[in-house]
Amino acid sequence: MTHKVAFIGGGKMATALIGGIITNGTDPRSIYVYDPNTEQCRLLSDTFGVNATSLSNEVPTACDCIIWAVKPQSLRNAAEALIAKFSSALHISIAAGIRIKTLQTIFQSRRVIRAMPNTPALIGAGVTALFSGDAVTEHDKNHATLILQSTGYTFWVEDDQRMDAVTALSGSGPGYVFHFIESLINSAIALGFNADDARKLTLLTMQGSVAQALESTDSVSLLRQAVTSPGGTTEAGLSVMNQWRIHDAMVATLQSACSRAAELGDEFELSIHELSPAER
Ligand SMILES: NC(=O)c1ccc[n+]([C@@H]2O[C@H](COP(=O)([O-])OP(=O)(O)OC[C@H]3O[C@@H](n4cnc5c(N)ncnc54)[C@H](OP(=O)(O)O)[C@@H]3O)[C@@H](O)[C@H]2O)c1
Known part of the structure; x- marks a missing residue:
């Protein structure tokens, strides 16, 4: 990639993306980062050799692609301060x-892509969903895919509402998985394992099961049946999971997260419409 890319915000996700795209062969000198935090800038330039600055006027206007990696509540202010610089990006x-x-309103442009990564992106094992605005070209989409796939798997969704479902599944998913792992570890400790062994056995069991499911052509349901001998220990354990309606709990979990994603979108839109037309 020879384009100039600017990151607005140089925190955790920006660091993951920058690390990924440099590993994939991008020249660090073509990457610019603006973050008001000078320590963070020093860390990024020392680690990756990118141009990181706490002075927004040092980011060149000729950047082809701007990646907005600030917290949602900071996005409006960040864009207001900078958007005039990047009118054709x-x-x-x-x-x-x-x-x-x-x-599109905030960036005063229709050439906008919305992306939803997740935390395993930090170690190159992320899942990112992408949705494009109406003025985005195939070339733009390829460029975005190239950037985001440096942190893992990417896929495009057909409508913006799907992003709420994606947020509920892959975006929030690491939280559910960590909760499940945490519960297994605590249960193992209650069975008499020490904390280190409980953690190790639980994580390796999760890792092995996921790797097996990824490699297998069988459905996950078949894999579960294959390890559940009638009258055996797995069956005894799973019958408790069924009694406690773990499946129903997962359905409700995803529905709740999906509704919350929609609500957050509504709340943010409301805050935008509270601006006067001159400010918008
Ligand atoms: N972390 C995740 O797993 C994850 C997953 C999916 C999506 N995301 C999204 O990714 C975005 C970034 O998240 P993150 O976890 O990387 O956050 P983060 O680590 O807090 O990074 C945000 C950075 O932006 C800086 N910043 C604040 N205001 C700014 C401004 N006006 N202009 C430029 N930089 C500014 C912050 O500086 P200060 O610390 O000094 O404020 C901080 O260094 C968020 O919108 C989040 O929703 C994150």
């Missing part, structure tokens, strides 16, 4: 919950 927002129409 492709904008990619990774801010959770902010819909494409709102992003």
Whole structure:
């Protein structure tokens, strides 16, 4: 990639993306980062050799792609201060919950892509969903895919509402998985394992099961049946999970997260419409 890319915000997700795209062969000198935090800038330039600055006027206007990697609540202020510099760029927002129409308003452009990464992106094992605005070209989409796939798997969704479902599943998913792991570890400790063994056995069991499911052509349901001998220990354990309606709990979990994602989008839109037309 020879384009100039600017990151607005140089925190955790920006660091993951920058690390990924440099590993994939991008020249660090073509990457610019603006973050008001000088320590963070020093860390990024020392680690990756990118141009990181706490002075917004040091980011060149000729950047082809701007990646907005600030917290959702900081996005409006960040854009207000900087957007005039980047009138012809492709904008990619990774801010959770902010819909494409709102992003187009904030960036005063229709050439906008909304992306939803998840935390395993930090170690190159992420899942990112992308949705494009109406003025985005195939070339823009390829550019965004190239950037985001440096942190893992990417896929495009057909409408913005799907991003709420994606947020509920892959965006929030690491939280559910960590909760499940935590519960297994605590249960193992209650069975008499020490904390280290409980953690190790639990994590390796999770890792092995996921790897097996990824490699297998069988459905996950078949894999579960294959390890559940009638009258055996797995069956005894699973019957308790069924009694406690773990499946129903997961359905409700995803529904609740999906509704909350929609609510967050509504709340953010409301805050935008509270601005006067002159400010918008
Ligand atoms: N972390 C995740 O797993 C994850 C997953 C999906 C999506 N996202 C999205 O990714 C975005 C970034 O999240 P993160 O976890 O990387 O956050 P973060 O670590 O807090 O990074 C945000 C950075 O932006 C800086 N900043 C604040 N205001 C700014 C401004 N006006 N201009 C430029 N930089 C500014 C912050 O500086 P200060 O610390 O000094 O405020 C901080 O260094 C969020 O919108 C989030 O919704 C994150």
